[in-house]
Amino acid sequence: MSNPAPTTPESASTGNPKSKPALITIVSLLITVAAIVWFFGIETRFGGARDTSVFGWLRSAWNAETDYEHGILFPFVIIGLIVYQLKNLRAVAGQGSWLGLIAVLLGAVYYVISYRTFQPRIAAGGLPFILWGGAYFLWGWQVARILIFPLFFFWLAIPLPSFQQATTHLQLLATSLAHHGSGLFGVETRVVGTTILPVHGDWKPLDIATGCSGIRSLMALLMISSAWAYVAKIKLWQKALLFLSALPLAIIGNALRVISIFVIAEYGDAEWAATTWHDWSGLLLFYPFSLFLLLVLHSIFEGGLPWKKNSKRRLTRQTVKAKEESVFIPES
Incomplete structure (x- = not known):
């Protein structure tokens, strides 16, 4: 039974x-x-x-x-x-x-x-x-x-x-970084609130508006870094750091973008810097810079370029599988 x-x-x-x-x-x-x-x-x-x-x-x-x-x-x-x-x-x-x-x-x-x-x-x-x-x-x-x-x-x-209310501190930070960063390239400026004025240059004052605060770039970079961290073959705490790195990268990248506008306005075409370069610098400067630093951080965690490490993993798995299949087990 x-x-x-x-x-x-x-x-x-x-x-x-x-x-x-x-x-x-x-x-x-x-x-x-x-x-x-x-x-x-x-x-x-x-x-x-x-x-x-x-x-x-x-x-x-x-x-x-x-x-x-x-x-x-x-x-x-x-x-x-x-x-x-x-x-x-x-x-x-x-x-x-x-x-x-x-x-x-x-x-x-x-x-x-x-x-x-x-x-x-x-x-x-x-x-x-x-x-x-x-x-x-x-x-x-x-x-x-x-x-x-x-x-x-x-x-x-x-x-x-009311998300834009959180951009005030980022505006002030972007203004300060742009002011001091421009000085490193010989562009002397003075700050009035969130407006940066030239000391010797012949370009119009530029205002660090909410769009230039970096919040827009930050939110887009958070989307990229979170998806990147998800597919990365690294430890959990490393994934968390890769995701959180979007905040400093967005601040630094946006500061470089704004500084480039002032440098071009000082030494080149101020009108082109305030219009064309202002509109395209995010795509041509901010994202390549930020994505490159994300790749650098990921490579540090991986111990090498991710695609090379993944190729080595696949080769190792294929070698182990081939060895397992080639093992001869005699009949008892």
């Missing part, structure tokens, strides 16, 4: 196997409906218009005034991070867990609260819970564990209220 198979927590959490496919279909449908509501809206009343969806609000909030112009890149970065983990996701996909429905319910609560408080950013914050909980319910904890960062990475794309 055979003994009944012991009940494990995993098998107990799956419930009746006959009812599972139908429930999966229902929950998947609900998650799809929630995503449609999130993207297209059902009289959500956000932004003063009854037909504005959460995604519609986000698209309008990703602008220069909020310093979140880079927000439109987040969906593509998230998709890229998930594709990067696709092989691992397929390898660990298994039976789902009912616990995922708790996260789905929490995301729905976020949406209800946002509807009642007219705060679309709350609904935006709830979307990762819906998607993550759905993955947890359908494919289990191992898949959900891998998707924690790619999905909740979206929180960095949500514009914060």
Whole structure:
């Protein structure tokens, strides 16, 4: 007489196997409906218009005034991070867990609260819970564990209220660095508030506005450094340092950008420096400088250039696998 198979927590959490496919279909449908509501809206009343969806609000909030112009890149970065983990996701996909429905319910609560408080950013914050909980319910904890960062990475794309008020200190810091840094290149200036005036030069005073404070570059660099740290093959504390390095890099890089404007205005074409170079220096100077320093820091943690270290790892794994396959085990 055979003994009944012991009940494990995993098998107990799956419930009746006959009812599972139908429930999966229902929950998947609900998650799809929630995503449609999130993207297209059902009289959500956000932004003063009854037909504005959460995604519609986000698209309008990703602008220069909020310093979140880079927000439109987040969906593509998230998709890229998930594709990067696709092989691992397929390898660990298994039976789902009912616990995922708790996260789905929490995301729905976020949406209800946002509807009642007219705060679309709350609904935006709830979307990762819906998607993550759905993955947890359908494919289990191992898949959900891998998707924690790619999905909740979206929180960095949500514009914060009254965010520009935090730029005051960055404006003053950028003004001070530009003033003292320009002096190193022989450009004498004097400071009045956040305005820098030439002492001997024949160029118009330049104001360090909120856009020149570096906050816009900082937020974009935080997006880059966090995704970079996620895919880097380094220790957790090194990932944290790589992510946090965005703050000093943004301050230094922005200071160099502003200094270059004053140097060109002093020794070259002041009008070109204040217009063309001002508009393009972020793309041509700030980001190459910041990305290069991120690569330097990453290489220090890796002990060499990342792509060379990864090539060595792959070669080592292939060598070990070849040796294992070549081992002859005689029959007993």
